[in-house]
Amino acid sequence: MGRKRLPADKRRLSIIKAAERCLARRGYYSCTTSDIAAEAGITEPVLYQHFRDKADLVESMRNAAVEDISKYVTRRVLRKSTPLEGLREAAEAIFDYTVRHRSKMRAYYYSIPELGSGGLRKSPVQRLHRLHEAVSYMLEEAQRQGTVKKDLEVANFAWSFISLVEIIYIANALGLEVPFRDKGEYMDLIERLLATVKVTG
Amino acid sequence: MADRKRRSRGKRRQQIIEAAVKAFAAKNYDGASMNDIAQAAGITKRAIYRYFPSKRELFYAVRNEVYGTIVDNLWKELPEANDFNELADALMRNHFRFGMDNPEMLRIVVNTISEAATREFQENIEGLLAERAEEIEKLMRAGIEEGTLDPALDTNFVSWILVLIFFFLVYMLAYEEDWLIPRGEDAASVLLRPFLASLAPRE
Known part of the structure; x- marks a missing residue:
């Protein structure tokens, strides 16, 4: 009884999924390419037909995760009509996505450790820079529309907003359940933060 | 006497940990070898193993x-x-x-x-x-x-x-x-x- 032969793109995806499960369960260093191959139900040489090495596989896994979450968040933000509503929605979407994809997001954060190797360390930093650009853009747009205070230091406030959003990933990675206990409480903090920059009256 | 021995053992252990912090920070877990750490701590690899049974324990x-x-x-x-x-x-x-x-x-x-x-x-x-x-x-x-x-x-x-x-x-x-x-x-x-x-x- 042979393994089912999958088309290359489907096989790649199934290896990426296997890597997510393996990393989420065992951490980055304890999860080897041979563990991932076993998890995917293939041999290691087959894995190497699709990915150069562990770094290449992990990078592909990360890119897939970032692309997926970005698409999801963007879709939800675009449904909102004002930039401030959009920012609130982005935070809620990230929360919802994390709750729904606990092990994928865990694997993403577990793969960040490769700080030392140039290639791998770039992508998490780039992701945060892009997030910062997007948040800053929405705040500036709100300033133009007169809903956010003109004297707000957008770049700094964007980082404050991002820290309140990013902790959801960190809590998930560390296995801390507190923020997931009460979404209403968390969203209240997001709303409070946004309310401090809002033009009132 | 036994006390002094224990103290110096604690100090040596601390020395190894400090060297290991630098090595792991610079080269990550996979990249840093026990040799690197021993060298940085100024002791032999075998001596490290007396304190930590494996790289993972360290x-x-x-x-x-x-x-x-x-x-x-x-x-x-x-x-x-x-x-x-x-x-x-x-x-x-x-x-x-x-x-x-x-x-x-x-x-x-x-x-x-x-x-x-x-x-x-x-x-x-x-x-x-x-x-x-x-x-x-x-x-x-x-x-x-x-x-x-x-x-x-x-x-x-x-x-x-x-x-x-x-x-x-x-x-x-x-x-x-x-x-x-x-x-x-x-x-x-x-x-x-x-x-x-x-x-x-x-x-």
Whole structure:
């Protein structure tokens, strides 16, 4: 009884999924390419037909995760009509996505450790820079529309907003359940933060 | 005599850990060899194995040391203030300054986060952070009494969020050279201030 032969793109995806499960369960260093191959139900040489090495596989896994979450968040933000509503929605979407994809997001954060190797360390930093650009853009747009205070230091406030959003990933990675206990409480903090920059009256 | 022996054994162990912090921070877990660490500590590889049965055990010791140091440091030299905002600001500054002075430690934290996949480490981190969250919660309750914080806040929830924001800062600082974050002495306050302001009583 042979393994089912999958088309290359489907096989790649199934290896990426296997890597997510393996990393989420065992951490980055304890999860080897041979563990991932076993998890995917293939041999290691087959894995190497699709990915150069562990770094290449992990990078592909990360890119897939970032692309997926970005698409999801963007879709939800675009449904909102004002930039401030959009920012609130982005935070809620990230929360919802994390709750729904606990092990994928865990694997993403577990793969960040490769700080030392140039290639791998770039992508998490780039992701945060892009997030910062997007948040800053929405705040500036709100300033133009007169809903956010003109004297707000957008770049700094964007980082404050991002820290309140990013902790959801960190809590998930560390296995801390507190923020997931009460979404209403968390969203209240997001709303409070946004309310401090809002033009009132 | 036995006492002195124990003391010097403790000192040697500490020496190894310090060398290992530098090696793991520079080359990551996979890249740093026991040879590198032995060389940096100025002892033989065999001597290291007398203290740590494996590289993994050494890594765990390094990890615990680093997390403990960071968490302890957060609470050092707090001002005698009662104002919650001022105290939280001081905590953040402490944390920030420590991070700038000890980049290797931050890298270790980022390097070890994936170990949270194991239940043992998860519980370990949770315990460390829970203590800090409790301290912050106490400060928050005082702030509510003074009227600087909104009494409607769930203090337990918010104190954990603050602890996590401190944790996020570790990431920001570990990647420092690639960051756009505000730099300099009051950078910590710049990041935290909007969040603290949002906890004031609602008009």
